[in-house]
Amino acid sequence: MGGQSRVGLGGSVPSLCCNSHHLPWVAGGAWVLMGGVGGLQTWVSGPITLATGGPLQQARGVGRELWVGDPLDRAQAAKNKGNKYFKAGKYEQAIQCYTEAISLCPPEKNLDLSTFYQNRAAAYEQLQKWKEVAQDCTKAVELNPKYVKALFRRAKAHEKLDNKKECLEDVTAVCILEGFQNQQSMLLADKVLKLLGKEKAKEKYKNREPLMPSPQFIKSYFSSFTDDIISQPLLKGEKSDEDKDKEGEASDVKENSGYLKAKQYMEEENYDKIISESTKEIEGKGKYMAEALLLRATFYLLIGNANAAKPDLDQVISMEDANVKLRANALIKRGSMYMQQQQPMLSTQDFNMAADIDPQNADVYHHRGQLKILLDQVEEAVEDFDECIRLRPDSALAQAQKCFALYRQAYTGNNPLQVQAAMKGFEDVIKKFPRCAEGYALYAQALTDQQQFGKADEMYDKCIDLEPDNATTYVHKGGNLDKAIEMFNKAINLAKSEMEMAHLYSLCDAAYAQTEVAKKYGLKPPTL
Numbered sequence: 001m002g003g004q005s006r007v008g009l010g011g012s013v014p015s016l017c018c019n020s021h022h023l024p025w026v027a028g029g030a031w032v033l034m035g036g037v038g039g040l041q042t043w044v045s046g047p048i049t050l051a052t053g054g055p056l057q058q059a060r061g062v063g064r065e066l067w068v069g070d071p072l073d074r075a076q077a078a079k080n081k082g083n084k085y086f087k088a089g090k091y092e093q094a095i096q097c098y099t100e101a102i103s104l105c106p107p108e109k110n111l112d113l114s115t116f117y118q119n120r121a122a123a124y125e126q127l128q129k130w131k132e133v134a135q136d137c138t139k140a141v142e143l144n145p146k147y148v149k150a151l152f153r154r155a156k157a158h159e160k161l162d163n164k165k166e167c168l169e170d171v172t173a174v175c176i177l178e179g180f181q182n183q184q185s186m187l188l189a190d191k192v193l194k195l196l197g198k199e200k201a202k203e204k205y206k207n208r209e210p211l212m213p214s215p216q217f218i219k220s221y222f223s224s225f226t227d228d229i230i231s232q233p234l235l236k237g238e239k240s241d242e243d244k245d246k247e248g249e250a251s252d253v254k255e256n257s258g259y260l261k262a263k264q265y266m267e268e269e270n271y272d273k274i275i276s277e278s279t280k281e282i283e284g285k286g287k288y289m290a291e292a293l294l295l296r297a298t299f300y301l302l303i304g305n306a307n308a309a310k311p312d313l314d315q316v317i318s319m320e321d322a323n324v325k326l327r328a329n330a331l332i333k334r335g336s337m338y339m340q341q342q343q344p345m346l347s348t349q350d351f352n353m354a355a356d357i358d359p360q361n362a363d364v365y366h367h368r369g370q371l372k373i374l375l376d377q378v379e380e381a382v383e384d385f386d387e388c389i390r391l392r393p394d395s396a397l398a399q400a401q402k403c404f405a406l407y408r409q410a411y412t413g414n415n416p417l418q419v420q421a422a423m424k425g426f427e428d429v430i431k432k433f434p435r436c437a438e439g440y441a442l443y444a445q446a447l448t449d450q451q452q453f454g455k456a457d458e459m460y461d462k463c464i465d466l467e468p469d470n471a472t473t474y475v476h477k478g479g480n481l482d483k484a485i486e487m488f489n490k491a492i493n494l495a496k497s498e499m500e501m502a503h504l505y506s507l508c509d510a511a512y513a514q515t516e517v518a519k520k521y522g523l524k525p526p527t528l
Contacts, residue, residue, distance in 0.1 A: 075104035114143035197506035259288035328358035362391035396433035
């Protein structure tokens with residue numbers, strides 16, 4: 001590679017073999033040995049001056065300038081040579097050139113030096129030398145803290161090195177600095193968040209103590225069922241009119257029934273005793289055995305013990321002589337459990353069977369509609385919500401979720417008139433059902449899509465007034481990530497399944513990472 005040229009008094013310079021440069025006339029009797037990129041250095045013998053008498057500062061080549069005495073230009077030339085090797089797939093040679101550029105570059109030239117490190121990291125990446133990639137990207141980021149390309153390359157290296165926390169921090173910084181516009185960085189963030197969530201949930205769920213959710217949550221859960229025998233109050237005659245003797249003890253019931261006692265505890269919001277009382281009914285093979293199995297299964301689900309709930313649900317579903325409403329409710333709950341476990345085929349089978357055995361049950365269509373939304377089968381979801389509303393015109397949840405399904409359909413189909421109609425539908429729902437928190441939350445999500453942030457915040461605030469312990473509302477609302485993190489940590493302890501817990505951990509980690517990155521770079525925390 002290294003040709004050389006001798007420049008004498010009054011002599012012209014033959015071309016250099018690597019760069020084809022030509023030097024102009026010089027005076028002073030000096031000889032100049034010049035080499036190209038790749039290891040040969042410039043050597044000057046004696047004082048050299050231009051014919052004009054000024055110091056020799058540059059040699060003009062064909063179409064460009066070569067700064068003989070400028071280390072930065074020599075570093076840039078080395079980098080350019082490295083780029084050619086890189087494009088040719090000669091990564092080892094490219095690394096040598098980038099290394100030379102780094103050694104030549106003046107230390108105060110931060111941006112140039114950061115580029116050379118980042119380029120060398122790119123070559124190491126092609127050779128799958130992930131530790132070297134991370135090290136060079138770190139150098140690049142130290143010199144240029146908002147260097148997105150280096151941050152993203154380091155995030156990918158951390159992923160390969162199984163440094164999930166470091167990967168998340170880098171990819172979160174990339175997402176924020178790019179305004180969440182780069183699909184690749186968002187996909188990596190989503191991937192690492194899910195992996196972190198699964199890891200944390202697996203460990204915590206294994207050692208967790210089952211916890212009963214708050215009374216407010218339990219009431220909200222049962223309010224999503226309108227055709228559910230076990231959540232109905234005790235009928236007149238099933239309990240005596242006697243007041244309870246002690247705090248926390250159910251009133252006497254006319255029959256010595258564990259199930260009826262459990263129902264009484266339910267009315268008193270003394271939820272911790274329901275599983276044990278239901279078990280007494282089941283073990284004694286009492287007349288309310290099917291009801292007790294369903295009630296016990298429901299509370300197993302509420303404390304996050306799906307493994308214990310499933311045999312009880314299976315047994316109720318197989319009891320052909322049991323009340324059809326009980327069997328349909330058991331199918332809905334098992335179908336919802338399968339939905340949480342990401343088993344959509346089994347879930348669909350259960351909902352369809354429930355519709356077959358109890359076609360006038362509004363709950364079937366409401367919960368199946370939710371599954372259809374998750375499966376992105378929006379038209380079918382709207383049909384199910386319509387059927388639910390036909391059977392139960394006062395179903396606030398179904399009406400709110402139908403509006404959201406119609407909105408999603410219009411928004412993804414880019415139909416402004418249908419979007420407008422869906423938005424009006426939300427207004428009608430919250431006016432008709434002012435106590436339905438879901439209506440405000442779903443409307444707020446649609447308003448956020450439409451960039452009506454002020455009105456969206458109003459809707460989120462109303463939702464929070466109705467359900468102050470709903471962590472999801474805080475994260476959708478954004479703006480107060482610290483509060484969201486606090487709420488997620490509470491919700492994690494109440495997760496009904498390992499999968500739900502993993503999702504909550506992912507959201508919590510996302511909120512925390514965005515908060516930390518925003519502080520680090522002096523940015524406004526984004527909404528999640």
